[in-house]
Amino acid sequence: MGWGLSGFCPGGAIPAIGLIRPEPVLFTATMAAGIAMVKIGQRWAAARSAADRQGA
Numbered sequence: 001m002g003w004g005l006s007g008f009c010p011g012g013a014i015p016a017i018g019l020i021r022p023e024p025v026l027f028t029a030t031m032a033a034g035i036a037m038v039k040i041g042q043r044w045a046a047a048r049s050a051a052d053r054q055g056a
Contacts, residue, residue: 006027008016013031016024 008027013024
């Protein structure tokens with residue numbers, strides 16, 4: 001959905017940062033934030049699953 005809304009794909013957005021335009025910078029920043037949020041969620045889920053296994 002993000003690609004369609006912004007008009008960038010990750011591979012094209014990173015070099016487009018060099019254009020000093022706000023769109024690719026904003027897209028890349030929000031993409032990085034999304035990746036970070038997924039990684040945090042995965043760690044949380046893994047820790048919770050491990051805790052559930054130890055308690056069972």
